[in-house]
């Protein structure tokens with residue numbers, strides 16, 4: 001049994017066959033944390049969690065939706081919607097026993113809209129992230145943190161925020177180096193790994209992958225979470241296909257290989273880590 005600690009089964013990528021995908025996950029006796037990115041997808045995540053025993057939900061506002069921007073990448077093409085963080089709306093959603101965390105929230109400096117001042121862009125993300133941190137603190141829930149092209153900004157920001165009171169959470173889809181990994185671990189955060197760790201190094205620049213694998217090797221196993229980020233980032237064995245949560249096994253296998261551990265041990269420990277962080281998972 002595996003827990004996929006971060007997937008988006010409520011996204012349109014599954015609109016025609018979500019039931020079949022969920023059946024495949026159920027057959028493998030999985031637990032899923034379905035993560036929202038704005039109002040609609042948070043609401044849909046919470047609805048799925050209400051309907052299925054093995055599904056839990058995380059609700060929040062992704063930094064990409066704090067501004068309107070055109071996203072056009074290999075696997076992702078859409079126009080983001082600008083939304084503000086509606087504290088009461090999310091607070092209401094979180095009162096559900098199956099809603100286990102706030103997120104995904106954080107910083108995204110990869111998609112800076114054309115003509116936008118980077119400082120202003122980041123400031124708005126900071127304001128919205130802080131509201132979500134406050135909600136998480138108020139309700140004693142963990143954060144699911146998204147960071148892209150912004151580890152320095154995030155590490156500094158969290159350092160400041162932690163002076164108020166502690167935070168708990170996971171830096172999801174970690175793809176950074178050991179320097180920032182250590183900073184997050186020192187703050188008591190978990191790191192989530194996706195199928196990215198199974199990818200071969202890029203011919204044009206192999207260093208980031210080497211750095212990431214160094215993180216997997218060095219990180220204490222009791223700080224590791226495993227996830228897919230489905231429908232994105234299918235592991236290498238399924239590259240080019242739409243990702244599904246059961247593929248998370250590939251991530252566990254790769255961690256076992258790098259750490260020289262048995263797959264069963266990695267799975268067992270990663271599951272227990274997830275339950276330690278997401279206390280509402282039964």
Ligand SMILES: [Zn+2]
Nearest residue numbers: 006035104229
């Ligand atoms: Zn995600």
